Amino acid sequence: MQAFTNHTGVGVPLRRSNVDTDQIIPAEYLKRVTRTGFEDGLFAAWRKDETFILNQQPYAAGSVLVAGPDFGTGSSREHAVWALMNYGFRVVISSRFADIFRGNSGKQGLLTAVASQDDIELIWKYLENEPGASVSVDLVSRTITAGDIVAAFDVDDYTRWRLLEGLDDIGLTLRHEPEITAYEGDRPAFKPVVSAA
Amino acid sequence: MGRTLAEKIWADHVVRSVEGEPDILYIDLHLIHEVTSPQAFDGLRLAGRPVRRPDLTLATEDHNVPTTPGPITDPVSLTQVETLRRNCAEFGVTIYPMGDAEQGIVHVVGPQLGLTQPGMTIVCGDSHTSTHGAFGALAFGIGTSEVEHVLATQTLPLKPFKTMAINVDGELGEGVTAKDIILAVIAKIGTGGGQGYVLEYRGAAIESLSMEARMTVCNMSIEAGARAGLIAPDQTTFDYLRGRDHAPTGADWEAAVAYWSTLHTDADAAFDEVVEIDATSLTPFVTWGTNPAQGAPLGASVPDPALMPDENEARAAEAALAYMGLTAGTPLREIAVDTVFVGSCTNGRIEDLRAAAAIINGRKVADGVRMLVVPGSARVRLQAEAEGLDAVFTAAGAEWRLPGCSMCLGMNPDQLTPGERSASTSNRNFEGRQGKGGRTHLVSPLVAAATAIRGTLSSPADLD
Numbered sequence: 001m002q003a004f005t006n007h008t009g010v011g012v013p014l015r016r017s018n019v020d021t022d023q024i025i026p027a028e029y030l031k032r033v034t035r036t037g038f039e040d041g042l043f044a045a046w047r048k049d050e051t052f053i054l055n056q057q058p059y060a061a062g063s064v065l066v067a068g069p070d071f072g073t074g075s076s077r078e079h080a081v082w083a084l085m086n087y088g089f090r091v092v093i094s095s096r097f098a099d100i101f102r103g104n105s106g107k108q109g110l111l112t113a114v115a116s117q118d119d120i121e122l123i124w125k126y127l128e129n130e131p132g133a134s135v136s137v138d139l140v141s142r143t144i145t146a147g148d149i150v151a152a153f154d155v156d157d158y159t160r161w162r163l164l165e166g167l168d169d170i171g172l173t174l175r176h177e178p179e180i181t182a183y184e185g186d187r188p189a190f191k192p193v194v195s196a197a
Numbered sequence: 198m199g200r201t202l203a204e205k206i207w208a209d210h211v212v213r214s215v216e217g218e219p220d221i222l223y224i225d226l227h228l229i230h231e232v233t234s235p236q237a238f239d240g241l242r243l244a245g246r247p248v249r250r251p252d253l254t255l256a257t258e259d260h261n262v263p264t265t266p267g268p269i270t271d272p273v274s275l276t277q278v279e280t281l282r283r284n285c286a287e288f289g290v291t292i293y294p295m296g297d298a299e300q301g302i303v304h305v306v307g308p309q310l311g312l313t314q315p316g317m318t319i320v321c322g323d324s325h326t327s328t329h330g331a332f333g334a335l336a337f338g339i340g341t342s343e344v345e346h347v348l349a350t351q352t353l354p355l356k357p358f359k360t361m362a363i364n365v366d367g368e369l370g371e372g373v374t375a376k377d378i379i380l381a382v383i384a385k386i387g388t389g390g391g392q393g394y395v396l397e398y399r400g401a402a403i404e405s406l407s408m409e410a411r412m413t414v415c416n417m418s419i420e421a422g423a424r425a426g427l428i429a430p431d432q433t434t435f436d437y438l439r440g441r442d443h444a445p446t447g448a449d450w451e452a453a454v455a456y457w458s459t460l461h462t463d464a465d466a467a468f469d470e471v472v473e474i475d476a477t478s479l480t481p482f483v484t485w486g487t488n489p490a491q492g493a494p495l496g497a498s499v500p501d502p503a504l505m506p507d508e509n510e511a512r513a514a515e516a517a518l519a520y521m522g523l524t525a526g527t528p529l530r531e532i533a534v535d536t537v538f539v540g541s542c543t544n545g546r547i548e549d550l551r552a553a554a555a556i557i558n559g560r561k562v563a564d565g566v567r568m569l570v571v572p573g574s575a576r577v578r579l580q581a582e583a584e585g586l587d588a589v590f591t592a593a594g595a596e597w598r599l600p601g602c603s604m605c606l607g608m609n610p611d612q613l614t615p616g617e618r619s620a621s622t623s624n625r626n627f628e629g630r631q632g633k634g635g636r637t638h639l640v641s642p643l644v645a646a647a648t649a650i651r652g653t654l655s656s657p658a659d660l661d
Contacts, residue, residue: 016516017509018388018488022627027608031261031273033235033280045629068509070389073422073488074625075606076324077233078340096389099424100324104340156356158219169342170244173221173350176213180249180352183212183223190445190453191225192312193252195291 002109003166009063011135013127017068024080039086058132072101106159119151199463203395206335219354225317229256231281233322237345238284248288250351256292264598301574304328304542311441315430315457327418330427331411337425359469361394365402367476375410376641379417380482384492391423402476408437409548420489429461481656484639486517501525536619537568537649541605544622545573549642554586556646563652568595571603620648
């Protein structure tokens with residue numbers, strides 16, 4: 001996983017709530033068997049509208065997405081995270097993220113920064129008044145800086161540590177392999193198996 | 198203090214628990230399908246890791262498969278399905294491919310085989326894994342990185358969820374179903390209301406539901422933002438499981454039932470949140486917007502965004518009405534549909550097909566309306582045919598299809614065209630999910646059937 005300490009890039013104000021993962025990447029784009037090449041599918045339906053924010057310069061070069069509440073709801077597709085990252089986004093800021101999306105982001109190094117809706121409204125106005133302005137996001141101090149706006153954001157301690165270190169979850173868990181084996185030894189006999197081991 | 202059902206299941210699966218780190222939780226059953234697994238298997242190959250417990254892993258093909266006879270014609274879909282088959286062969290995972298007697302939607306297959314049992318942890322790279330919570334299992338959707346994690350370790354690092362009780366007390370009225378309960382719950386708490394929670398559905402109305410109806414309720418927990426939803430196992434659960442292929446037998450059955458009988462929330466346990474729903478006040482419920490919380494009783498009208506107090510909510514409603522081509526104030530019953538879809542992991546089981554067939558029987562689908570009936574699995578299809586339900590549907594002018602996810606997400610050819618309006622028993626009415634520009638109203642199987650007959654959103658009570 002890519003480590004994340006801080007990032008500065010063009011901020012994109014996305015004034016929408018309930019941006020579900022079908023909007024982030026429609027199902028027709030989910031058929032690839034790789035983790036790359038999903039940028040074409042990012043917000044595919046909305047990008048057909050020339051007034052959509054990512055079709056406007058200089059927002060098209062954005063890497064910090066500032067969205068309304070309940071971002072990433074719906075389908076568990078990790079392709080949504082791949083699409084955002086393949087396009088170039090490193091940070092999404094929202095007042096509330098869907099659980100699965102937030103988890104998927106944490107595995108890939110996409111920072112989901114939870115800020116207050118009041119701060120997001122201020123950042124939206126700033127980015128709309130100053131198209132192409134940068135937003136800086138610092139994971140060490142958990143702050144977002146956009147012009148004169150300095151806003152705190154939340155991210156859980158464990159995800160923050162993993163992101164800062166760029167650690168692979170599977171490797172971390174396999175350090176505890178003996179404990180998994182011990183647990184398996186104690187599982188009740190009535191638990192079902194799909195096939196003979 | 199006592200513990201909730203979810204807390205008990207959690208505690209029974211903790212492999213490792215250390216302050217400041219997520220718990221490592223053991224996973225009893227891992228279901229996989231073609232869309233969210235290829236990159237996970239790729240990751241294993243790159244790292245040289247095996248699947249730790251192929252015997253606790255089951256694959257089925259569902260999202261991409263056509264529901265008309267013949268091979269997959271879309272080459273990209275075919276590649277994805279063939280990749281799954283290759284991965285399963287390479288890593289020793291059991292798979293039920295297209296055409297197999299056990300193939301079907303992953304969340305229909307697990308329960309009907311008896312693989313879904315109380316007290317288990319069940320995961321799948323699909324958000325509707327919450328379905329299995331109907332058995333008193335802790336079941337939730339995961340992303341592809343987590344699929345790889347479970348394949349490699351049979352565990353997941355997780356932080357405990359908060360708990361929310363959804364009390365549905367009283368008796369359901371005639372023609373009011375599990376789907377109406379869950380649509381009303383989602384409308385009440387919103388698409389983010391369950392975020393961070395496991396929902397436990399309780400109360401007389403829930404206890405009176407069949408297992409299949411309970412699955413419909415738990416299935417849509419994710420649409421309220423919850424990772425999982427569950428229902429305490431009881432005699433209904435045990436009766437459903439007894440004798441199924443993978444249900445315990447003999448002394449194991451006795452031991453299992455003894456354990457399962459402990460799986461309920463203690464009287465002195467406290468939930469982090471409690472929501473009350475009066476079952477007697479519920480009526481058939483339908484959605485008017487583009488997320489599952491944008492719903493209303495069928496007897497109501499399309500709401501007016503201008504009257505909504507919350508600015509974000511009003512803006513979202515305005516966008517939804519524009520997309521849906523609806524005007525505030527229009528009675529929902531006057532909305533005409535082009536297509537009716539009966540199927541999906543929400544409502545594609547035998548009881549759903551029976552309910553729809555009972556309404557359809559002896560009637561005709563309205564002129565200009567197309568009705569697709571897609572069984573949730575090959576077994577459901579065979580059972581329905583044995584009962585003559587296929588003949589009921591086809592005599593009415595509906596199409597009887599092969600099992601799969603179908604028009605729930607339109608990864609196969611079953612899609613809506615721009616502007617086409619559907620009444621669907623599926624779970625998501627998101628913009629474009631059933632096809633670009635497609636407009637979907639979520640409904641119960643009873644409402645779907647009555648709508649097919651009348652051509653406008655209707656309940657069976659509206660039929661002559």
